[in-house]
Amino acid sequence: MAPCIFCKIAAHEVPARIVHEDETSVAFHDINPQAPVHVLVIPKKHFASAEETEEADESVLGHLHGVAAKLARELRITGGYRTVVNTGAGAGQSVFHFHLHLLGGRSFRWPPG
Numbered sequence: 001m002a003p004c005i006f007c008k009i010a011a012h013e014v015p016a017r018i019v020h021e022d023e024t025s026v027a028f029h030d031i032n033p034q035a036p037v038h039v040l041v042i043p044k045k046h047f048a049s050a051e052e053t054e055e056a057d058e059s060v061l062g063h064l065h066g067v068a069a070k071l072a073r074e075l076r077i078t079g080g081y082r083t084v085v086n087t088g089a090g091a092g093q094s095v096f097h098f099h100l101h102l103l104g105g106r107s108f109r110w111p112p113g
């Protein structure tokens with residue numbers, strides 16, 4: 001499969017403002033932020049979306065949430081934050097490499113649009 005943009009960021013082939021990296025994940029600032037803090041947390045392993053994940057991927061998927069919580073503390077997001085996974089074009093997914101959005105620094109409405 002041809003490497004996607006997020007695979008290239010994870011491989012340091014495309015620049016990004018990386019805020020966290022470990023064996024299985026990378027996190028970096030979104031290029032088009034929708035909140036004062038908007039970070040994307042991605043697995044290094046390529047899955048197009050949540051629909052492609054399997055039971056064996058559960059630990060890395062859980063790890064992404066742990067990384068997001070750690071970053072929310074480090075980036076001092078107060079007053080609440082939101083983690084979002086868009087799955088499929090109908091939900092607004094535009095990059096088909098699984099990613100968790102970490103949004104903070106403003107208030108959020110419910111239900112989301």
Ligand code: 5GP
Nearest residue numbers: 005016028029030031032086092093094095
């Ligand atoms: P989605 O719409 O798939 O849930 O979210 C994709 C996100 O990736 C968008 O918020 C978009 O701004 C961000 N994005 C797309 N291309 C790049 C890129 O090359 N670098 C960074 N840092 N973010 C990107």
Ligand code: ZN
Nearest residue numbers: 004007046097
């Ligand atoms: Zn990828």
